[in-house]
Amino acid sequence: MGMRSYGQYCSVARALDVVGDRWALLIVRELLVQGSCRFTDLKNGLPGIATNLLSGRLKDLEEAGIVSREDAPPPVATALYSLTPSGRDLEPVLKTLGAWGLRQMTTERPDDAFQPQWLAYAAAWFTADADPAAGPAVIQLVAPASPATRGSLAEAIVDLDGHGGISARVGRAAHPDLVLEGPPRLVLGLITGMLNVDQAVAAGIQITGKRDLLDRLQPTATGASLSGR
Amino acid sequence: MGMRSYGQYCSVARALDVVGDRWALLIVRELLVQGSCRFTDLKNGLPGIATNLLSGRLKDLEEAGIVSREDAPPPVATALYSLTPSGRDLEPVLKTLGAWGLRQMTTERPDDAFQPQWLAYAAAWFTADADPAAGPAVIQLVAPASPATRGSLAEAIVDLDGHGGISARVGRAAHPDLVLEGPPRLVLGLITGMLNVDQAVAAGIQITGKRDLLDRLQPTATGASLSGR
DNA sequence: CCGGATCCCCAGGGATACTG
DNA sequence: CAGTATCCCTGGGGATCCGG
Numbered sequence: 001m002g003m004r005s006y007g008q009y010c011s012v013a014r015a016l017d018v019v020g021d022r023w024a025l026l027i028v029r030e031l032l033v034q035g036s037c038r039f040t041d042l043k044n045g046l047p048g049i050a051t052n053l054l055s056g057r058l059k060d061l062e063e064a065g066i067v068s069r070e071d072a073p074p075p076v077a078t079a080l081y082s083l084t085p086s087g088r089d090l091e092p093v094l095k096t097l098g099a100w101g102l103r104q105m106t107t108e109r110p111d112d113a114f115q116p117q118w119l120a121y122a123a124a125w126f127t128a129d130a131d132p133a134a135g136p137a138v139i140q141l142v143a144p145a146s147p148a149t150r151g152s153l154a155e156a157i158v159d160l161d162g163h164g165g166i167s168a169r170v171g172r173a174a175h176p177d178l179v180l181e182g183p184p185r186l187v188l189g190l191i192t193g194m195l196n197v198d199q200a201v202a203a204g205i206q207i208t209g210k211r212d213l214l215d216r217l218q219p220t221a222t223g224a225s226l227s228g229r
Numbered sequence: 230m231g232m233r234s235y236g237q238y239c240s241v242a243r244a245l246d247v248v249g250d251r252w253a254l255l256i257v258r259e260l261l262v263q264g265s266c267r268f269t270d271l272k273n274g275l276p277g278i279a280t281n282l283l284s285g286r287l288k289d290l291e292e293a294g295i296v297s298r299e300d301a302p303p304p305v306a307t308a309l310y311s312l313t314p315s316g317r318d319l320e321p322v323l324k325t326l327g328a329w330g331l332r333q334m335t336t337e338r339p340d341d342a343f344q345p346q347w348l349a350y351a352a353a354w355f356t357a358d359a360d361p362a363a364g365p366a367v368i369q370l371v372a373p374a375s376p377a378t379r380g381s382l383a384e385a386i387v388d389l390d391g392h393g394g395i396s397a398r399v400g401r402a403a404h405p406d407l408v409l410e411g412p413p414r415l416v417l418g419l420i421t422g423m424l425n426v427d428q429a430v431a432a433g434i435q436i437t438g439k440r441d442l443l444d445r446l447q448p449t450a451t452g453a454s455l456s457g458r
Numbered sequence: 459c460c461g462g463a464t465c466c467c468c469a470g471g472g473a474t475a476c477t478g
Numbered sequence: 479c480a481g482t483a484t485c486c487c488t489g490g491g492g493a494t495c496c497g498g
Contacts, residue, residue: 004469004470006277007276007277007340007341008277008341008342008347009334009338009341010258011327011328011330011331011333011334012258012323012327012330013255013330014333014334015326015327015329015333016254016255018333020254021470022471023471025241025249026237026241026242029239029241038480039479039480039481040479040480043480047236047237048236049472050472050473051473051474052472052473052481052482052483053470054481055480055481055482078479078480079480089329092325092328093325093326093329094241095325096322096324096325097244097245097322097326098239098240098244099240099321100244100318100319100322101240101241101243101244101245104243104244104246105238105240105243109234109236111236112236112237112238113237114237114239115237118237118238118239122240233488233489250489251490252490267460267461268462269460277491279490279491279493280462280463281463281464281490281491281492282489282491284461284463307460307461
């Protein structure tokens with residue numbers, strides 16, 4: 001299929017030969033965040049993509065050794081897509097790219113899509129646990145989802161494991177130690193450090209539970225500030 | 230001009246809205262490596278790009294606050310392009326992307342372009358000084374340039390400053406402590422750690438001078454091996 | 459020679475409909 | 479659900495042309 005190359009013996013150009021096509025890195029993002037998943041799950045996680053383009057890219061990425069496709073066991077009988085080790089190695093690329101992209105989040109665009117898993121990966125990728133010795137803790141993030149799915153909520157659970165690790169997943173926790181609720185720009189701005197607590201509160205974020213957990217949740221990306229607007 | 234967006238409130242998607250277009254990141258690469266330079270310098274550093282596309286991208290990137298264009302002082306009277314601070318912040322992105330792309334360098338393509346500055350940035354980005362206390366040192370890299378410019382050489386100077394820093398630039402050093410000469414794949418493979426010394430020598434690289442300097446030049450990217458072929 | 463602008467053509471992307 | 483097929487259209491590749 002698509003084998004267009006920049007024709008340069010340079011590792012950046014070679015990387016872009018493989019993952020530089022439109023939608024390619026976003027597909028990898030979705031596979032990183034969702035793990036092994038079905039065609040439709042990818043389609044839902046990539047609002048705006050055309051189905052032919054998705055299937056085409058999946059073929060390309062499989063050919064390039066980044067994505068693997070396998071048939072699920074009998075009861076399901078559907079194909080599952082996941083990342084190969086080489087594909088998982090793209091995580092640092094998406095992390096740095098996403099960290100740089102935080103500064104682009106200031107401009108508001110009311111009809112942008114927004115999904116719960118993007119809330120999750122932002123917490124996992126752009127924050128660190130400043131005080132692991134304080135033990136495990138659970139933070140619940142809540143924001144209104146895309147305008148397209150009006151009424152529904154984007155909910156993510158952030159787990160501090162007490163050993164310095166932070167993981168996040170979509171869903172609602174039974175007994176969170178802290179709940180942050182508000183528009184995506186505020187929740188995201190607070191956990192990525194683009195807003196400080198005072199600014200986020202003033203802008204209308206709702207903080208429920210152990211507020212001192214916010215001091216443990218240290219933003220690692222040194223992005224611009226969202227406070228200007 | 231091009232304002233096509235993925236329409237997702239996600240920092241990765243937002244980043245790709247700005248630098249995801251074809252050639253965009255390669256233009257940034259060239260500006261990072263070359264510093265402030267003219268239109269023609271960029272064109273020469275980006276073999277294969279169409280001039281209309283280059284000028285269009287430069288406009289887009291300028292509009293996005295990544296590139297700045299300024300008129301050079303009177304005697305030159307030409308426009309100079311350079312990166313803004315925001316544009317320079319893309320360096321970590323290109324580093325990680327380039328590190329991942331090293332594994333794509335194994336496939337040989339005889340008519341790929343190859344330029345001296347790519348030799349330089351590879352050394353600066355993917356190596357570290359394992360023993361700064363040993364003092365300053367200079368390593369000369371030499372490889373045949375693109376088939377297009379047959380006969381000419383790609384030459385880069387790697388400077389170990391004796392304080393842990395490594396910088397590199399295009400050119401020929403007067404009195405290098407070490408000279409590595411051979412095909413791009415071997416020189417690049419050796420400094421990025423995809424080949425070890427024995428493999429590179431067996432494949433025909435020429436090493437002249439203080440060979441123990443090679444132990445100081447530690448590859449930082451954990452790429453695949455080129456030895457398989 | 460440098461710094462583009464203009465033109466033409468085709469491949470790749472976007473939207474939708476359709477099928478196993 | 480998991481794609482394939484189709485159509486349309488924009489953006490990219492390549493060459494040429496033009497003002498400074």
